[in-house]
Amino acid sequence: MGSAHSVPAEMRELADRTGFTSEQIEHLHRRFKQLSRDQLTIRKENFDSIPDLEFNPIRAKIVHAFFDKR
Helix, strand or coil, X not given: CCCCXXXXXXXXXXXXXXXXXXXXXXXXHHHHHHHHCXXXXXXXXXXXXXXXXXXXXXXXXXXHHXXXXX
């Protein structure tokens, strides 16, 4: 049996494929869940809840980069 601190296989695979550590992946996942309000995807409206983007002069370009449908 694995210890309570063992890293799931999916997490190890993501870490190997991306170069992120398992801690970074966990942080990104928590932030994604926070921004998406526990939905499966992030919508443009979810970016309205990011205080750092509120007064950013290139906010529209940042949001557009995530939702560009090329």
